[in-house]
Amino acid sequence: MNEAKEAKARILEQVRAYHGTDEKEFVPGETGVWPAGAVFDADDRVALVEAALDMRIAAGVSSRRFERQFAKFFKLRKAHLTNSGSSANLLALSAFTSPQLEDRRLQPGDEVITVAAGFPTTVNPIIQNGLVPVFIDVELGTYNTTPERIAEAIGPRTKAIMIAHSLGNPFAVEEVAKLAEEHDLFLIEDNCDAVGSLYRGKPTGTFGDIATTSFYPAHHLAMGEGGCVLTDNLALARIVESMRDWGRDCWCEPGEDNRCFKRFDYQMGDLPHGYDHKYIFSHVGYNLKATDLQAALGLSQLAKIEAFGEARRANWKRLREGLDGVPGLLLPEATPDSDPSWFGFAITVRPEARYTRKDLVAFLEDRKIGTRRFFAGNLTRHPAYLDRPRRISGSLANSDLVAEHTFWIGVYPGLTPEMIDYSAESIRDFAAKNS
Numbered sequence: 001m002n003e004a005k006e007a008k009a010r011i012l013e014q015v016r017a018y019h020g021t022d023e024k025e026f027v028p029g030e031t032g033v034w035p036a037g038a039v040f041d042a043d044d045r046v047a048l049v050e051a052a053l054d055m056r057i058a059a060g061v062s063s064r065r066f067e068r069q070f071a072k073f074f075k076l077r078k079a080h081l082t083n084s085g086s087s088a089n090l091l092a093l094s095a096f097t098s099p100q101l102e103d104r105r106l107q108p109g110d111e112v113i114t115v116a117a118g119f120p121t122t123v124n125p126i127i128q129n130g131l132v133p134v135f136i137d138v139e140l141g142t143y144n145t146t147p148e149r150i151a152e153a154i155g156p157r158t159k160a161i162m163i164a165h166s167l168g169n170p171f172a173v174e175e176v177a178k179l180a181e182e183h184d185l186f187l188i189e190d191n192c193d194a195v196g197s198l199y200r201g202k203p204t205g206t207f208g209d210i211a212t213t214s215f216y217p218a219h220h221l222a223m224g225e226g227g228c229v230l231t232d233n234l235a236l237a238r239i240v241e242s243m244r245d246w247g248r249d250c251w252c253e254p255g256e257d258n259r260c261f262k263r264f265d266y267q268m269g270d271l272p273h274g275y276d277h278k279y280i281f282s283h284v285g286y287n288l289k290a291t292d293l294q295a296a297l298g299l300s301q302l303a304k305i306e307a308f309g310e311a312r313r314a315n316w317k318r319l320r321e322g323l324d325g326v327p328g329l330l331l332p333e334a335t336p337d338s339d340p341s342w343f344g345f346a347i348t349v350r351p352e353a354r355y356t357r358k359d360l361v362a363f364l365e366d367r368k369i370g371t372r373r374f375f376a377g378n379l380t381r382h383p384a385y386l387d388r389p390r391r392i393s394g395s396l397a398n399s400d401l402v403a404e405h406t407f408w409i410g411v412y413p414g415l416t417p418e419m420i421d422y423s424a425e426s427i428r429d430f431a432a433k434n435s
Contacts, residue, residue: 008053015049016042026418028367033419035344035370035410038222039308047300048293056292059254063295069302070213070228074206078237080229080244081295085192085214086121087244087288088227092188092210093125093162095229095239098283106131106186110159111391115145117399119375120384122164122190127388134158134391135380137398141333143346143374143406144171147179153393154183164190167408168220168312168343170199170335177207188212192227195220196309196341210236215294218412220308220341221301223294239283247285250278309341311413315420316342319411322424327435328353329427344408346374347427348401355434357405363430369409369423377403 019042024031056062063081071079082088096106106112108130114123116135126133136149143166150161161180165171173189180187187208191197195213197204205211210233213219215226229240242248249268252259260277267273268280323331330348334340349357361371378399379385380392409423 008050011053012046012050015046019045026416026422028418028422030368031419033369033410033415033423034412035372035408036218036412037410037414038217039304039412039414040222041304043303044297044300047296051293051296056296058291059289059295060292062292062299063290064253066295066298066302067228069299071230073302073305074203074211074230076206076230076232077234078231078240080237080240081290081298082227082229082244082288083290083294084225084288085212085216085219085227086124087286088192088212088214088229089121089162089188089190090125090128090286091240091243091288092212092229093131093160094129094243095210095236096160096186096188097129098239098243100235100239100282104184106159109157111155111157112160112162113150113153113158113393114162115164115399116378116380116392116396117143117374117376117402118164118166118379120379120382121192122162123379123385126162127385131160132157132389132391134393135396136393137396138166138402140330140348140398140401142169142171142335143167143332143402144169144335147172147175149394150176151179154185155391158183158185160186160188162188162190164192165194165197165204165340167332167346168194168197168340169332170194170197170204170338170340172335172337173199173204173207174202180208186210191230192219193343194341196305196312198339199335200337201339205230206232209233210240215298215301219343220312221298221305223290223298223301226290226294226298242283243285244288245285246287247281247283248278249280249282252278308413312342312411313340315411315413315415316340316345318417318420319345319409319424322421323347323427326428326431328355328431342411344372345411346406346408348406351401351405353435355431357407359434360427360430361407364409364423364426367422367426369426371407371409374402374406374408377406 191205192214215223
């Protein structure tokens with residue numbers, strides 16, 4: 001045993017020494033300025049390798065520990081780790097279809113209000129559950145919708161609201177939560193881009209009935225793949241856990257038996273009395289668990305969440321100041337009363353500008369400055385959604401404009417001040433020469 005511990009310690013020491021050997025100096029025009037990416041230190045690398053050495057290949061101790069610590073970060077009661085943010089969104093919405101919610105459960109044909117200018121994973125669970133998305137528009141500059149648009153979209157079959165905080169910029173979530181309560185609607189916060197963002201001093205992801213996060217490398221914390229569902233509602237948490245874990249009714253941890261002390265004393269469904277509770281299924285579920293390899297990395301990343309948020313805010317502020325007054329551009333603004341932990345920096349080339357978004361993007365890409373479209377632009381125009389049941393409330397003019405004229409560049413913690421300044425200077429140079 002001592003030999004194994006010593007061998008492990010030597011390996012981890014070598015892993016720590018290995019970290020950082022591939023770091024290179026930033027060379028403008030040659031080094032890529034990525035729009036998003038993961039930032040790892042030696043502790044992260046060691047955490048991942050240690051979990052691998054221990055062969056913790058399934059969900060286990062690290063997963064449970066991460067769930068507890070992540071829930072504590074939000075001051076919520078429950079967090080359930082998943083294999084992706086997309087799976088987290090699927091579980092969050094699907095939880096409201098559970099028969100255990102009785103008369104409040106979502107039924108096929110019920111409506112869920114969402115935005116057209118977003119990412120498919122916020123909308124897909126609505127369709128996948130036989131529900132009808134109600135698409136509404138966003139504001140330019142904040143790229144979020146408004147409580148007024150949501151209120152106008154509520155109809156007799158509307159049962160829920162599912163909206164993301166756009167690029168880390170909170171929507172007016174306190175007002176929307178009050179609106180949901182007044183109309184007896186469920187509120188799902190897609191918080192995948194906004195971990196650490198605040199609205200009126202309170203973390204996003206804590207206003208609704210349920211919230212989701214993503215740990216894809218582009219996001220605030222990175223596990224490679226991964227996501228999480230968070231809630232303060234224990235009944236919803238139990239439904240999420242069941243649906244994540246094949247739909248089973250049993251709540252024993254992996255490798256654990258008979259926590260309830262009545263494993264062979266249940267009568268459920270049409271099964272015979274005493275049927276093994278570990279194999280009784282109360283939901284039509286999935287297997288969407290993550291692994292301890294991911295969770296070990298996530299735990300190490302979680303220790304740096306505050307520093308990551310500070311870096312994102314500083315990079316966004318530096319870029320915003322560097323681009324102030326550039327002709328032809330609409331620059332982003334924080335939603336009033338918010339303190340975003342920014343995911344990206346949105347730029348809209350005004351329709352009346354003497355240059356186009358396409359030309360500016362081509363110029364930036366040629367200079368190795370990575371760009372991304374504002375996700376789907378307008379989901380209602382994509383082939384996947386043309387023949388799906390849907391309702392559109394009001395005009396989607398801003399979503400159409402976003403589809404044509406908006407893109408974003410990076411502010412993630414891996415970008416240095418030199419990279420941020422290079423991005424700003426490049427945009428200023430282009431605009432000056434083309435205005």
